Amino acid sequence: MKIYVLGAGAIGSLFGGLLFAAGEDVVLIGRKPHVDAINKRGLRITGIIEEVIKVPATISPPEEKPDLIILATKSYSTVEALRASKAIVEDTWILSIQNGIGNEDEIRKFGGKPIGGITTNGAILVSSGVVKWTGKGITVVGLYPKGRHTFVDKISEIFNRAGLETIVSENIEGWIWAKAIVNSAINPIGTLLRVKNGAILDNEELLSVAVEVVKEGCKVATQNGVKLEVHPIDLLFQTLKKTRENYNSMLQDILKGRKTEIDYINGKIVEYAKSVGLEAPLNFLLWGLIKGMEKLHGGVENVWGKRE
Numbered sequence: 334m335k336i337y338v339l340g341a342g343a344i345g346s347l348f349g350g351l352l353f354a355a356g357e358d359v360v361l362i363g364r365k366p367h368v369d370a371i372n373k374r375g376l377r378i379t380g381i382i383e384e385v386i387k388v389p390a391t392i393s394p395p396e397e398k399p400d401l402i403i404l405a406t407k408s409y410s411t412v413e414a415l416r417a418s419k420a421i422v423e424d425t426w427i428l429s430i431q432n433g434i435g436n437e438d439e440i441r442k443f444g445g446k447p448i449g450g451i452t453t454n455g456a457i458l459v460s461s462g463v464v465k466w467t468g469k470g471i472t473v474v475g476l477y478p479k480g481r482h483t484f485v486d487k488i489s490e491i492f493n494r495a496g497l498e499t500i501v502s503e504n505i506e507g508w509i510w511a512k513a514i515v516n517s518a519i520n521p522i523g524t525l526l527r528v529k530n531g532a533i534l535d536n537e538e539l540l541s542v543a544v545e546v547v548k549e550g551c552k553v554a555t556q557n558g559v560k561l562e563v564h565p566i567d568l569l570f571q572t573l574k575k576t577r578e579n580y581n582s583m584l585q586d587i588l589k590g591r592k593t594e595i596d597y598i599n600g601k602i603v604e605y606a607k608s609v610g611l612e613a614p615l616n617f618l619l620w621g622l623i624k625g626m627e628k629l630h631g632g633v634e635n636v637w638g639k640r641e
């Protein structure tokens with residue numbers, strides 16, 4: 334299968350590298366330092382495996398249309414990435430493996446055929462050309478927002494052949510929302526307190542706040558007609574146990590002085606709440622605190638008069 338990975342950073346390079354190694358016709362589309370390093374020395378995947386993979390990489394989308402585009406940018410880059418790839422997006426199957434809500438709707442707006450996806454695999458871009466596979470997880474894919482298609486079954490087959498454990502859901506929207514609701518609790522709380530995920534599990538007060546945030550998200554999802562595939566409270570506990578040693582990705586972004594995906598997680602939950610006449614005060618509070626933190630870390634003087 335001819336596959337482009339659009340936004341080949343940590344998770345995109347991991348998926349693209351493994352698929353190429355399994356014999357798929359893959360091209361990674363990423364940023365110049367990473368692309369140059371890959372084309373010079375190959376993509377090094379370390380951590381769970383140790384392999385150098387000579388997968389082709391480029392900084393801009395090739396002209397020829399692929400069978401599949403895997404969208405792996407941060408959610409805040411989705412529109413810009415789809416716009417830059419407009420010529421190959423129209424009528425192309427596009428699988429989002431991103432966190433957050435709304436990426437598949439953007440794919441459809443650009444004329445792509447959206448396939449939803451969530452993954453619990455973990456990856457970090459250690460340096461240009463080097464990705465660390467930090468945690469082996471599962472990936473769920475499905476025709477967006479729900480239903481079945483033989484092409485999605487084919488994606489699951491080639492992902493499993495590449496060593497990426499994958500299942501197909503006929504209600505991928507339910508999975509996307511369940512994961513976003515879990516992220517809406519873990520990510521901002523862990524970021525504001527700068528703690529690993531396990532600290533939330535071990536602290537009665539933090540855990541009770543996380544549970545209340547999850548409950549608020551569930552109410553918004555249900556009111557929007559989303560049938561949650563797995564109960565987010567169960568997923569919250571499973572995730573905290575499994576990733577107790579993780580500093581969540583939002584905290585990692587803040588510590589690197591990068592933007593976070595808060596707008597596509599807690600921000601979207603607030604937006605969807607409003608669309609059905611609900612308030613989402615806990616999500617609104619966490620959204621505002623993280624947005625404020627982004628500005629503080631963006632060089633604005635903090636309350637102690639120093640730049641973080």
Ligand SMILES: NC(=O)C1=CN([C@@H]2O[C@H](COP(=O)(O)OP(=O)(O)OC[C@H]3O[C@@H](n4cnc5c(N)ncnc54)[C@H](OP(=O)(O)O)[C@@H]3O)[C@@H](O)[C@H]2O)C=CC1
Binds near residue numbers: 362413
């Ligand atoms: N990393 C992980 O373990 C997991 C990540 N996810 C989700 O997957 C998504 C990606 O995460 P992650 O891989 O960590 O993020 P990264 O920032 O490591 O990867 C995204 C890469 O895409 C690049 N990019 C953005 N726009 C374009 C474009 N138009 N053309 C080419 N390259 C582009 C970015 O560059 P630049 O930064 O310069 O814009 C960046 O290098 C997020 O939604 C994340 O939440 C989900 C599960 C696990």
Ligand SMILES: CC(C)(CO)C(=O)C(=O)O
Binds near residue numbers: 432516519572579
């Ligand atoms: C599941 C969790 C919270 C693991 O850290 C994650 O998806 C993230 O860090 O964004």
